[in-house]
Amino acid sequence: MTPGHLLLAYHGCDAITRDDLVSGRLGALDHSQNEYDWLGPGTYFFEGDPQRAMNFAQASADNPESLFTQRPIVTPAVVGAVICVHGCLDMTTQAGLIEFDQVLQQLITAGVPLASNDQDSPRLRRLNNQVFTALHGFRDEKAFEPYQMVRGAFAQGDPLGDRYSGFSRDGHIQVAVRDPNIIMSWFLPKEDRLMTEAEYSAASEALAAAPVGAARKPRRRTT
Template sequence: MYDVKPNLIIGFHGCDADVCKALLNNPDQIKISKRPYDWLGHGMYFWENNYDRAFQWAYDKQQRGAIKKPAVIGGLLQPGYCCDFTETKYIAMLSSYHNVMARRYKLSGEKLPENKDLPHDKYKDRILRELDCATIEFMHMRIFKRARLDILQKGFTKEKPFDSTRGVFTEGGPAFEGAGLFAKSHIQLCIRNPNCIKGFFLPRREIDFRPPPTLTYS
């Protein structure tokens, strides 16, 4: 019902320590991910209110030799016009765009991208989401092209390109035997419009601020 999300969200971005420092010193140097297997399309990714998952992601990258020192930077986010895949209508919208894209691939004789598992992933989480990414980017491209054509022809448009995409994901296997909860379940927020990032901050751990109880003797 409500397409624009004006609320502020705290997100956490796992990265190399040098990237964290660079963003703190120069928050305009935002790096957009454009990998073909990005789960929510192209943009800057944040784990929604999930510091631990962001750090684990960065730590895993360090173990693979992809970064030197794992770190997490916080972001104050305003999702704006958000394609939120926790809402039924956006799932249906993406499905319709996928049908159009699939027909185009068939007519051209090309093979559709596929979501794939990593060889070592025993839970088969389809970490490489090339089909999802291609479909989401196809949707964004079609909306943008229609908006641009409307402006050129009519001087205005009713089309609205999305500022962000959002999704909830189950990942990592059951949290315990027989569980319906999963060890790495999380919400991701992919920011396409950099103006949705209001600022970065260095997260700090909460402490127990309560004073110790006063001992009394009888």
């Protein structure tokens, strides 16, 4: 990815968030800070794939107990972003993979206890997060130019064809934006529209009534 490269990326969210971003009522999205985030801390987008973003938003709305997002999604929607990237850690390139491995080896040499990625739940990549977080920290310590974004390709879901095809049903390219200033503008995906005042009011009430965070997990009956 060359400096100044423009890309279109899509974020699955609640319709309230989409409308607020496009209309200017909301200036930016919060960074995801989960210890299992695939590409480390940042705001997550699907590159060039609005349908994959909608699938994510719908899955989050259908499964609130899974806590796919910090904030609940009640009315699934997608917002597009035009991103201008000058400094990207691109994990689809040899340069990105080498830097990741160098930091991993530094952690091993220093005797740092390593987290593990969850083989039973590919969404939980704690080792990835640990290495990316350390990588950004090392660059800060050395006064290197910080990466504005991290980019990675992920095979997710059942394989298409056979397991050697390299394609999977939910495969995607994901980006984690670390510097909100590289987001040039927000837009509605093709054929979408902003909600009417009445629709916005109803969606706001539904979102306000939804439990937040750990409260979205179902209670376990005690015996």
